[in-house]
Amino acid sequence: MTPYGIDPVAWQESWDRQQEGYLPDREERFAALLDTVEAVADGPGVTILDLAGGTGSISLRALRRFPYATTTLVDVDPVLLTIARESLDQRSTVVTADLRDPDWTAGLPRHDYDAVLTATALHWIAPERLTALYAEIRQVLRPGGVFVNVDRVPDDGLSGLGARLGDVARRRRESRHAAGAVLSWDAWWDHVAKDPVLGLLLEQRRQVFAERHETEWNPPLSWHLDTLRTAGYTETGLVWRGGRDAAVAAVR
Template sequence: MSPYIADPWAWQESWDRQQEAYLPDREHRFAAMLDTVDAVLDGRPPRVLDLAGGTGTISLRALARFPDAEATLVDLDPALLAIAGASLAGRATIVTADLNTPDWLATLPHREYDAVLTATALHWLPADRLTRLYAELRDVLRPGGVFVNADHMPDDTVPELTKRLMDRARERRDARYATGSVLSWSDWWERAGSDPALAPFVAERHAIYPTGHSPEWNPPVSWHLATLTAAGFSEVGTIWRGGPDAAVAAVR
């Protein structure tokens, strides 16, 4: 049963605005991801796995695009999962699992999915674990199914330009924080921790991540393409790019 949160949509809105401070073109990448799902459908409603799905951002958009889809959301963060459960209200299967170990596979309600989607999440995993996860994801997909990962993936052919783009983005973000037009990551979590309904879940989150997530690891897009190819996917490529970010797709 989902926890009682007075207005989960207010938290969804707040999360979206906080995330958009980092990713102004966030909706464009989601649209590209869902267009890719649409391209591999085989005439029936898709079965979608929202990997490291947080508040349910991708699941909500997938269900809006494909109303008859079956969605499974996997994450470990209890606070974000509380918001997801309240917002999705039974429209998706919510699974608590740790992607740092292969045991997460045993928590899935289905053996195969048409699409596995994730955004701005897997950079918390170290290289060796992400390499193994990519291989695990191939086996989660049906033949012809697609995996899409949208994240910070610099183009290693333009390193200096990428640095300048990131510096400019940081300047714009800091200006928005200074004016109070949007909450920063830390401010958002402080606000969540002061909410009576979310406070217990935020406390549980701090117990899981006592020092926060591990340091971010953002290899270039070429690393992702090479690693997905080595994992045995039949087609691998970039379906979207925005500055230092990209979305890579891999077809089983």
């Protein structure tokens, strides 16, 4: 238990299990992210920007794999940020910033990261804003640095089969939720509401997301590649795919 009254290890485990209910291959995709970091790392002191980092899932794994790494975690959710701050050590900087705001980079401690990583987060950002964000991310990478976005990335050539794969995954997930094998998203937040510390942050969280665009947007792979190339990245492509999800990488 931390001085602030939460057990970060327990909350990290709870978050991981809930997320794995939606993403059974979650650790595989994290490994692909970190393999990509290793491929571009310039020495042992790799610098990573963990974008929309939530509870710190990527940062925690990066710091275990790269003992001399430093990470900067950016997010806007007060509940998830509290868990992250209580989980990470002095090798990490936690920044509160909204990626919908073009000035989100103002609070970063540096603008020459080896890697910018994000997972299952940017699908909530509107198309025109995501286009601008891809260009802004390039500006905080060092030359040769890499940006990797893992998210729902439909294959342009498999629209029908991709949808059916999604139905299979949904049925499997709903069965696990119904059996109590894992918590659903809503059930996890019900637990947050009952926590004497985190529950107090829910009203602040509602205010943060009050004007958020609630429609998911999952453009196909071709959109990501075209947008990244237009933003000026020198190399673009996939470093991992699992069903309908993929890790799109771009090198500055």
